[in-house]
Amino acid sequence: xxxxxxxxxxxxxxxxxxxxxxxxxxxxxxxxxxxxxxxxxxxxxxxxxxxxxxxxxxxxxxxxxxxxxxxxxxxxxxxxxxxxxxxxxxxxxxxxxxxxxxxxxxxxxxxxxxxxxxxxxxxxxxxxxxxxxxxxxxxxxxxxxxxxxxxxxxxxxxxxxxxxxxxxxxxxxxxxxxxxxxxxxxxxxxxxxxxxxxxxxxxxxxxxxxxxxxxxxxxxxxxxxxxxxxxxxxxxxxxxxxxxxxxxxxxxxxxxxxxxxxxxxxxxxxxxxxxxxxxxxxxxxxxxxxxxxxxxxxxxxxxxxxxxxxxxxxxxxxxxxxxxxxxxxxxxxxxxxxxxxxxxxxxxxxxxxxxxxxxxxxxxxxxxxxxxxxxxxxxxxxxxxxxxxxxxxxxxxxxxxxxxxxxxxxxxxxxxxxxxxxxxxxxxxxxxxxxxxxxxxxxxx
Amino acid sequence: xxxxxxxxxxxxxxxxxxxxxxxxxxxxxxxxxxxxxxxxxxxxxxxxxxxxxxxxxxxxxxxxxxxxxxxxxxxxxxxxxxxxxxxxxxxxxxxxxxxxxxxxxxxxxxxxxxxxxxxxxxxxxxxxxxxxxxxxxxxxxxxxxxxxxxxxxxxxxxxxxxxxxxxxxxxxxxxxxxxxxxxxxxxxxxxxxxxxxxxxxxxxxxxxxxxxxxxxxxxxxxxxxxxxxxx
Numbered sequence: 001x002x003x004x005x006x007x008x009x010x011x012x013x014x015x016x017x018x019x020x021x022x023x024x025x026x027x028x029x030x031x032x033x034x035x036x037x038x039x040x041x042x043x044x045x046x047x048x049x050x051x052x053x054x055x056x057x058x059x060x061x062x063x064x065x066x067x068x069x070x071x072x073x074x075x076x077x078x079x080x081x082x083x084x085x086x087x088x089x090x091x092x093x094x095x096x097x098x099x100x101x102x103x104x105x106x107x108x109x110x111x112x113x114x115x116x117x118x119x120x121x122x123x124x125x126x127x128x129x130x131x132x133x134x135x136x137x138x139x140x141x142x143x144x145x146x147x148x149x150x151x152x153x154x155x156x157x158x159x160x161x162x163x164x165x166x167x168x169x170x171x172x173x174x175x176x177x178x179x180x181x182x183x184x185x186x187x188x189x190x191x192x193x194x195x196x197x198x199x200x201x202x203x204x205x206x207x208x209x210x211x212x213x214x215x216x217x218x219x220x221x222x223x224x225x226x227x228x229x230x231x232x233x234x235x236x237x238x239x240x241x242x243x244x245x246x247x248x249x250x251x252x253x254x255x256x257x258x259x260x261x262x263x264x265x266x267x268x269x270x271x272x273x274x275x276x277x278x279x280x281x282x283x284x285x286x287x288x289x290x291x292x293x294x295x296x297x298x299x300x301x302x303x304x305x306x307x308x309x310x311x312x313x314x315x316x317x318x319x320x321x322x323x324x325x326x327x328x329x330x331x332x333x334x335x336x337x338x339x340x341x342x343x344x345x346x347x348x349x350x351x352x353x354x355x356x357x358x359x360x361x362x363x364x365x366x367x368x369x370x371x372x373x374x375x376x377x378x379x380x381x382x383x384x385x386x387x388x389x390x391x392x393x394x395x396x397x398x399x400x401x402x403x404x405x406x407x408x409x410x411x412x413x414x415x416x417x418x419x420x421x422x423x424x425x426x427x428x429x430x431x432x433x434x435x436x437x438x439x440x441x442x443x444x445x
Numbered sequence: 446x447x448x449x450x451x452x453x454x455x456x457x458x459x460x461x462x463x464x465x466x467x468x469x470x471x472x473x474x475x476x477x478x479x480x481x482x483x484x485x486x487x488x489x490x491x492x493x494x495x496x497x498x499x500x501x502x503x504x505x506x507x508x509x510x511x512x513x514x515x516x517x518x519x520x521x522x523x524x525x526x527x528x529x530x531x532x533x534x535x536x537x538x539x540x541x542x543x544x545x546x547x548x549x550x551x552x553x554x555x556x557x558x559x560x561x562x563x564x565x566x567x568x569x570x571x572x573x574x575x576x577x578x579x580x581x582x583x584x585x586x587x588x589x590x591x592x593x594x595x596x597x598x599x600x601x602x603x604x605x606x607x608x609x610x611x612x613x614x615x616x617x618x619x620x621x622x623x624x625x626x627x628x629x630x631x632x633x634x635x636x637x638x639x640x641x642x643x644x645x646x647x648x649x650x651x652x653x654x655x656x657x658x659x660x661x662x663x664x665x666x667x668x669x670x671x672x673x674x675x676x
Contacts, residue, residue: 024565028548035547355543358504359604360532360560362525438504442543 022372029372033380036345043341044381046334047418051385052392054327054414055406059393061323063403065316072312075305076159078124080272080284082107084265087297102251105299106265107291115272115290122283124273127157130244131268132252136237137202138190145186146236147203149244155214157273165197165212168240176242180208183236184216201237206247208239280306327414334381335421342374342429353433354441363434370433374426375419382418386411448480451611451643452501457510457520459496459666470496471507472666478612478645483638485654485674486647488663494647495616497663501645502535502614503527515611532560536605538615542597544589550576550600551585557608568607575603579633595626602633606642613637615646619653631656 033040075081084106112128130149135142154160155167168179180201187196187210200207214236253262272287274280284304291300346353353366361369390411393404459471470493478484488494499505500512503519506527512520519530536557537543544553551572558568576585579599581592589597598618605613615634619627631653634644638658646657654660655674662669 018562020564021562024559028552032547351543352545355545356556356560357528358502358531358537358543359557360528360608362528362560364525365528365560439499442504442539 022368025368025372026376029369029376032373033376039341040377043338043377044384046337047331047378047381047421048334048385048388050327050330050334051382051414051418052387052389053330054417055386055389055410056392056396057323057327058320058410059389059404059406060396060402061316061319062405062407063393063397065312065319066405067403068312068316069309072305072309074159075303075308076157076271076273077277077306077309078274078280079157079305080274080280080287081269081303081305082111082272082287082291083269083301083303084267085299085301086263087299102262102264104264105297106267107270107300108266111291111294111300112267112270114294115287118290119272119283119286122274122279124275125153125157125271127151127154127271127273128241128267129154129269129271130241130248130265132244132248134203136186136190138199141190143186143189143235145183147244147248148236148238149241149248150238151241153273154238154271157271161215162212163215165210167212167238173240173242176246177240178206178208178243178247179211179240181212181214181238182210183214183238186235186237187213203237204248208237214238277306280304331417331421334418335378335425338374338378338381338422339425339429342370342377342426343432345373346370346429346433349433350436350441350444353436354438354444357436357438358442366434367427367430370430371423371426374429375422378418378422378426379415382415385418386415389414448482450477451480451515452478453511453513454497454500454507455511455513457497457500457507457512459493459500459505460508470666471500473510474663474666474668476661476668476671478643481638481641481643483634483644483658484646484661485657485659486645486661486663487649487651487654488669492663493666494663496666498614498616498647501612502537503531528560532557533608534611536608536610536613538598538601538605538613538618540617540620542589542594542601542621544597544600544604546589549586549588550581550592553589553600554603554607556604561608571607572603575606576600578606579603593626594622595629598622598626598630599633602630602637606637612643612645615644617648618646619648619650 086103087105107128109128112126116123116126127150132147132149133144134147135144136147148154151173152167152170155162162181163184165181167181168177172179182190182196182201190196190201191199196210196213198210200209202208250266251262251264272283274283281304284302284307288302291302356366356369390406393406396402397404454474454476457471457474458469461468461470474493474497486494486497496505500507503512503514503522504527506522507520510520511518514530514534517530519527522530545556548556551569554572554575555563555565555568558571559565573582573585576582579602581596581599581603584592584596589600592600598621605615618634619630622630634646635656638644644657646653648654658674659672660674661671
């Protein structure tokens, strides 16, 4: 019945560090966290909100800057856009009792010719455009849109493709043919069921044959402040420049509250396309100086999308730094919260630490135990935070039209930061636990 | 006393600094422990019983003197080595059981083996065997707070046996128990003694001391008497 007495000189078994041991430590850690459910949940909250706000803020920031860049890119990064604007003094005088017969302003064909001559070597293409606000009819349907009279190279220069059918050709320009290409959105409005191609639409007494439909752009147009602030690029109709000049003339009469108002504008817009973007910004300044020399009135505007893009990028960068700082602070706060709880937990579990030490736990065993618990806590918080942080931008996009982009690295980054925070803020409490004197710890009530 | 000596403390001193005052808790203690001993250590409070227990349990190092456990002098060992010795050669039974509340009975029993690096399958088998031995085979998945005091102390005994220690140290093992549960624990001790385990028990109670085979009395940090108990 007697078991053999233990060998007093038996070798001490090895207590090396193994994977299965770590697994067990993790499992015990989970248990310990689980046994303090509410406290663990509250501890984790800081991390959850930290991580989710990082992801959500970055997604909103990315979305906003992507949207802005996409809009500007649509204007073309190799392009310089010049626009006619109504000078301020005319705007004022038209409100007074004296009304001139027709106000004349804006970019002229001569301006374009001059620019073409001066910068012959540098410029690839110049695409002039007239933009006229008119109602377009198909049977009883009416859409108020911007009619853009332009040349064949417009889609190429503005990075805008024809989705169905074709754009008008050089011969149609030459012949001043009444053909048109519709923006995607207005094609849907005018032709909800019918196939628009081959049908004719009516604009102020003239009929135009639909030969193509532009692709859906998906973005509201930033650059168009003059003619169509309420119209997106999709709400446009494109006709040959020659036809526009021929059908509408150069003097446009506009109904206003005070009666009629007429103005003469040769061109509303011209897009100067360069072979590459290297000199776009400098070239924009040259174009501006040419126009300044030729115009006494302040009736034009030179816009360089690339410069706007650069600005947008710079402000996006600042935005991201600010967001990053806020996110960093919230993660820091989360980490401090976890450290606080872990320190309290170490004090509360002093006796447990004493027992474990008495039963043979070495200092590094205690460190590992508390560190694993802290990392588990913050990683759990991080995971919940990632889920919440991905849900928030999705619902923002769902409920508002704001675009949000979750880059794959943001959840990864936020989650790994939460892990690192766990280690950093876990080490101190774990060391405190391990440094305790076992005798003192066992005496602790 | 034919059995070999498995532990020996030689001229052990322990002094504490408590603020300004230096307390001499042990002043030259010599005791030999033999394989299979069943010893009670008695004495009035402040006589150095607890300090002696801490030294024997490798929880504290003597200020002076030697403590030989097994073959090795453990009085000068570093913290990690002392942990290793505690885990491998000693078993502890405390007055207030000192079980870990969030762990089950089985997990509590196998804890010393866990820190020794035994694989879980081995240690779980051992834990179940020991739970059966102390009569708690049907409670291995219970948490300590679901058990009575006597049952908890039996879990603690099983835990103290799990690593097959050279010495089992018990500090007032029946102090928190009613007389019936206390008697059960003492019966279990008798059984262990018969199986050849070495038991060292610190106690105030004469009743407990009478159950043991040898009684060491301390006074003012010194051994006052060390004699066999005559039943």
